[in-house]
Amino acid sequence: MERGNQVLMNTYARQPVVMVRGQGTRLWDLDGREYLDFLAGIAVCNLGHAHPAVAAAAARQLQELVHVSNLYYTLPQIELAQRLVDLSFADQIFFANSGAEANEGAIKLCRRYSHEKFGPGRYKIICATNSFHGRTLATLSATGQEKFWQGFEPLLPGFTFVPFDDLAATAAAVDEATCAILVEPIQGEGGVRIPAADYLPGLRRLCDEHNLLLVLDEIQVGLGRTGKLFAYEHSGIRPDIMTLAKALANGLPIGALLVTAEAAQGFVPGTHASTFGGGPVITAAALAVLDILARPEFLAEVAAKGEYFLAGLRSLQDRHAIVTEVRGLGLILGLEIDGDGVPLVAACRDRGVLLNCTQGNVLRFLPPLIVSRGEIDRVISILDKVLAEL
Ligand SMILES: *Cc1c(COP(=O)(O)O)cnc(C)c1O
Secondary structure (H helix, E strand, C coil), X not given: CHHHHHHCCCCCCCCCCCEXXXXXXXXXXXXXXXXXXXXXXXXXXXXXXXXXXHHHHHHHHHHHCCCCCCCCCCHHHHHHHHHHHHHCCCCEEEEECXXXXXXXXXXXXXXXXXXXXXXXXXCEEEEEXXXXXXXXXXXXXXXXXXXXXXXXXXXXXXXXXXXXXXXXXXHHHCCCCEEEEEECCCECCCCCECCCCCHHHHHHHHHHHHCCEEEEECCCCCCCCCCCCCHHHHCCCCCCEEEECHHHHEXXXXXXXXXXXXHHXXXXXXXXXXXXXXXXXXXXXXXXXXXXXXXXXXXXXXXXXXXXXXXXXXXXXXXXXXXXXXXXXXXXXXXXXXXXXXXXXXXXXXXXXECEXXXXXXXXXXCCCCCCHXXXXXXXXXXXXXXXXX
């Protein structure tokens, strides 16, 4: 760890643990200590660590063909795009390498689509306060949290911020320069914020009235996390553009832009590209992931385990006055406390449970979707002790 601090740039407040191995919901550190992982690499390893089907698909493809660039077609990329089209609202896909890069592509697509369709001058995107969309300069500019902006100004112009889950404020922010609305269906980093049921339908109506593109960032909450394959399915509406990344290849880097045929017209050859995007190994791995994640039985289990977990968290709220709220949908859950959550994260880690704290006082639970009820019980009982000691 000391050597790491010398040679790695100082960009993360890392936990003092060196991880060396993972299997399912378990991780092991260099000293052989075992951890129950209720973070899943921040909603990435949805199928758990070292999933055999994903490992086999990637290994097979590594020996077959690794990279040729997007100057050529490759089969796994076409197959993955077809699967995503079949499973979602989308007609066409663009592959990138990360969440930020997918959102960057979405921002570019909104601007260019609007420019081609309605002429110059429509470039503003309405975003939500407390949102998180990535760390590149454009996605940082779309992220509604000032703490991430400090020292990087001037940001990219053209982003307007309104409170999350506030339809009236969003409607009031639309002007003649607006081209799109970009939100997370549930704010993850923003503290596991679940909007009212009429929020996404209201945004859809607003977009239809004003010819705006509705962009959903499902990088954290898509791909089974909420108990449906995509979070927008809970709302009954369809976006024009959706971004995915985190869990799509269960830990290998990938990002994707899913779009309607109409919105896809915003790009033509030469307008957007990525050298590595949608490479054969990553897309072969992602196909193996979707084979499992998209099964209705699998998703139904996620929903049921999510309700079980939420009931457990509610019982903690009943017993501990410091817990001010619990919330969640599927297996993204938050427990808000009246105080600093960071010591709780350390106390849980000392007892072999990994989780994360966001916004200072919200414990965020993002277990692998393969988690068992027994493992949920264990985490609830450890939290019970840790909260009692507080
Ligand atoms: C993680 C995340 C991103 C950024 O993804 P990276 O792969 O870290 O660039 C963007 N939006 C949301 C909602 C995220 O959770």
